[in-house]
Amino acid sequence: MxxxxxxxxxxxxxxxxxxxxxxxxxxxxxxxxxxxxxxxxxxxxxxxxxxxxxxxxxxxxxxxxxxxxxxxxxxxxxxxxxxxxxxxxxxxxxxxxxxxxxxxxxxxxxxxxxxxxxxxxxxxxxxxxxxxxxxxxxxxxxxxxxxxxxxxxxxxIAKLEPRRNRLLKKVPLNIKRFYERCQESGISTPVCAIQDKSCSGCHMVLLPQLVNELMANPNAHKNCPNCSRILYFPEVEEVEEEASTA
Ligand SMILES: [Zn+2]
Missing domain, CATH: 1.10.287.1490 (Helix Hairpins)
Structure with missing residues (x-):
């Protein structure tokens, strides 16, 4: 984890x-x-x-x-x-x-x-x-x-490339490999947020259980059952959005 x-x-x-x-x-x-x-x-x-x-x-x-x-x-x-x-x-x-x-x-x-x-x-x-x-x-x-x-x-690009490589070193090896595999096969966004209870990568509506699990633990991640992208729950943004619309 x-x-x-x-x-x-x-x-x-x-x-x-x-x-x-x-x-x-x-x-x-x-x-x-x-x-x-x-x-x-x-x-x-x-x-x-x-x-x-x-x-x-x-x-x-x-x-x-x-x-x-x-x-x-x-x-x-x-x-x-x-x-x-x-x-x-x-x-x-x-x-x-x-x-x-x-x-x-x-x-x-x-x-x-x-x-x-x-x-x-x-x-x-x-x-x-x-x-x-x-x-x-x-x-x-x-x-x-x-x-x-x-x-x-x-x-x-000259600035972002080294930053990307630095960040890639910070993530666990298995995730790093997954990430690279995704990009090699053309998935340019292997990590994406849950938006409207759906995967923002493939737009499939997710099971409430999965959404709830990630909502309860913002530091956790799960793979999308449809496209297998890594999903996370963008807690902060959601709260801010709700605050601004209220
Ligand atoms: Zn997906």
């Missing part, structure tokens, strides 16, 4: 605090990750659109180059016109000029189309860029708070 159940209750409370801090730490890490993913998405889109812009620019350069070639060809053909000696040469020159002008027209249309696409893309990039800046600022603001919270959780 325990001399007093207090170390076990202290252990249970410390563990609960510790679990809350550990949960909060991983929750914060996830929040930071999520905030970063928004920035990453904008960054990715920004890079993608910039690549598209580069592609359009180099395509435009090629078209401009071809336009220059056609213009030079037309100039040369025009220069040759006065030197034409017969109908046949005239017909060939005419066809060549017509083809060159037709191609030039197509290239100019193409360049115009590319320029328009580029203009639209530039507007899009501008919007994405401001969204990126905005999300980056939001990320900095949000995470500075989150990082501070994370640091606090870290400090709390």
């Amino acid at each position: 325990l001399q007093t159940i207090q170390p076990l209750i202290d252990l249970a409370n410390t563990d609960l605090d510790l679990q809350t801090s550990v949960f909060s730490r991983s929750h914060l890490a996830r929040q930071i990750e999520t905030a970063r993913s928004v920035v990453d998405q904008h960054q990715k889109l920004f890079e993608q659109k910039n690549n598209e812009h580069e592609l359009l620019t180099s395509e435009g350069k090629e078209v401009k180059n071809n336009i220059q070639i056609q213009e030079q060809l037309i100039m040369r053909l025009d220069e040759q016109v006065p030197k034409i000696r017969n109908e046949k040469e005239f017909a060939v020159s005419k066809t060549q000029l017509e083809e060159a002008r037709k191609l030039l027209g197509l290239l100019e249309d193409n360049l115009l189309e590319l320029d328009m696409k580029k203009e639209d893309l530039e507007l899009e990039i501008e919007t994405i860029n401001s969204e990126l800046t905005e999300s980056n600022t939001a990320f900095q603001q949000e995470t500075s708070g989150l990082l501070k919270k994370q640091e606090r959780a870290e400090k709390k």
